[in-house]
Amino acid sequence: MSRLEVRGLTVGYEGGPVLHSVDVEVPHGELLAIVGPSGCGKTTLLRTIAGLLRARSGEIRIGQRMVTTHGIHLAPEKRRIGWVPQDAALFPHLTVAENVAFGMLAGRGSSRAARRAARSDEVRRLLDLVDLGQLADRAPGQLSGGQAQRVALARALAAGPELVLLDEPFGALDPMLRADLRASVRELLRTEGVTGILVTHDQAEALSIADHVAVLRGGEVLQLGTPEEVYQVPATPWVAGFVGDAVFLPGVLHGDEVATSIGRLRAVPVTDAAGLAPSDGDDVTVLIRPEELRVTPAGPGAPAEPAPGGAAGAAASAALDGTVTDVEYTGHDAMLAVSLADGMRLRARVTASGLVPRGTEVRLAVAGAVLAYRPETA
Numbered sequence: 001m002s003r004l005e006v007r008g009l010t011v012g013y014e015g016g017p018v019l020h021s022v023d024v025e026v027p028h029g030e031l032l033a034i035v036g037p038s039g040c041g042k043t044t045l046l047r048t049i050a051g052l053l054r055a056r057s058g059e060i061r062i063g064q065r066m067v068t069t070h071g072i073h074l075a076p077e078k079r080r081i082g083w084v085p086q087d088a089a090l091f092p093h094l095t096v097a098e099n100v101a102f103g104m105l106a107g108r109g110s111s112r113a114a115r116r117a118a119r120s121d122e123v124r125r126l127l128d129l130v131d132l133g134q135l136a137d138r139a140p141g142q143l144s145g146g147q148a149q150r151v152a153l154a155r156a157l158a159a160g161p162e163l164v165l166l167d168e169p170f171g172a173l174d175p176m177l178r179a180d181l182r183a184s185v186r187e188l189l190r191t192e193g194v195t196g197i198l199v200t201h202d203q204a205e206a207l208s209i210a211d212h213v214a215v216l217r218g219g220e221v222l223q224l225g226t227p228e229e230v231y232q233v234p235a236t237p238w239v240a241g242f243v244g245d246a247v248f249l250p251g252v253l254h255g256d257e258v259a260t261s262i263g264r265l266r267a268v269p270v271t272d273a274a275g276l277a278p279s280d281g282d283d284v285t286v287l288i289r290p291e292e293l294r295v296t297p298a299g300p301g302a303p304a305e306p307a308p309g310g311a312a313g314a315a316a317s318a319a320l321d322g323t324v325t326d327v328e329y330t331g332h333d334a335m336l337a338v339s340l341a342d343g344m345r346l347r348a349r350v351t352a353s354g355l356v357p358r359g360t361e362v363r364l365a366v367a368g369a370v371l372a373y374r375p376e377t378a
């Protein structure tokens with residue numbers, strides 16, 4: 001079983017630590033996506049797990065083997081890790097099959113050994129797995145970007161790794177190819193029973209293919225959870241805004257409601273990393289996802305009461321009357337910018353059937369409970 005466990009990992013370059021006591025776990029056969037702003041330490045974490053960088057402190061365990069701990073630093077080639085870089089990085093003088101065979105030799109081979117191994121059943125099996133059986137004898141220069149990435153994946157799997165690290169492997173591909181390849185990567189890792197870590201700049205990609213998502217900022221893990229947990233109950237307002245569109249409002253908590261400028265909303269207080277939750281009478285930051293704002297045309301036909309569980313009372317409804325000032329249409333849905341009477345602008349997501357033109361008078365309602373954070377929770 002190749003579960004990955006990273007405990008208290010601190011890593012730095014000459015300028016000081018870049019990762020601060022990072023804890024990460026990936027159960028056997030699962031895929032963890034790591035997201036975070038540029039420079040937060042995603043690649044540093046991958047490189048340290050791969051053994052390319054030495055940790056200042058902390059532990060890394062892959063399956064039963066401790067590969068990094070105080071006084072122990074297992075060499076990269078002994079870690080049984082496959083690496084898929086952003087640019088495939090295939091050997092140009094070897095064919096597709098020979099590149100995969102080179103991976104099978106786990107860094108111990110020569111070009112000649114790779115040429116021999118290229119005819120093996122295992123190389124054929126791997127190429128069929130990535131749908132490239134027909135291109136075994138092609139040179140890397142004759143492949144598309146997506147095909148080259150598939151070869152890189154087959155090469156990474158060829159050595160029978162316990163763990164595959166994917167560093168922005170779809171970054172250079174167009175959106176169609178990207179969606180296609182990420183689905184096959186997910187399926188392949190599952191078929192082969194390999195544990196994986198994917199670094200991506202695409203939050204939607206992370207949420208859609210990973211079993212768990214780790215959100216990194218400034219070298220610290222702010223949240224590690226399932227995609228649903230990270231999106232629906234973000235650990236902090238910053239995480240909420242990083243993984244998706246978010247509307248934030250100031251408010252004051254009163255029992256299970258929060259008083260805001262758009263009325264009283266049903267609220268769930270969020271406990272922060274220090275174990276502190278807002279309590280009665282506290283100022284809070286309220287999070288509403290744009291799809292939780294229901295939009296109906298205003299006027300005589302408009303519903304008198306907002307959606308069940310949302311803003312309560314007629315005063316609240318009036319406060320949620322506004323005008324659509326902008327429409328971002330994306331095909332399957334659209335984001336409406338709605339300016340309220342008090343000048344506040346809220347963003348509401350509607351399905352294509354709920355699309356209204358700019359200038360429409362609308363009434364908003366909040367569906368369900370909102371999350372309430374202590375304002376200090378960044």
Ligand SMILES: Nc1ncnc2c1ncn2[C@@H]1O[C@H](COP(=O)(O)OP(=O)(O)OP(=O)(O)O)[C@@H](O)[C@H]1O
Nearest residue numbers: 013014015018036037038039040041042043044045
């Ligand atoms: N070889 C190095 N020497 C010194 N500092 C480095 C080195 N490599 C990276 N850094 C610094 O460490 C920090 C983390 O870099 P890292 O590449 O891990 O971030 P990242 O999250 O992968 O960024 P990106 O999303 O832009 O690829 C950055 O501040 C970077 O400048």
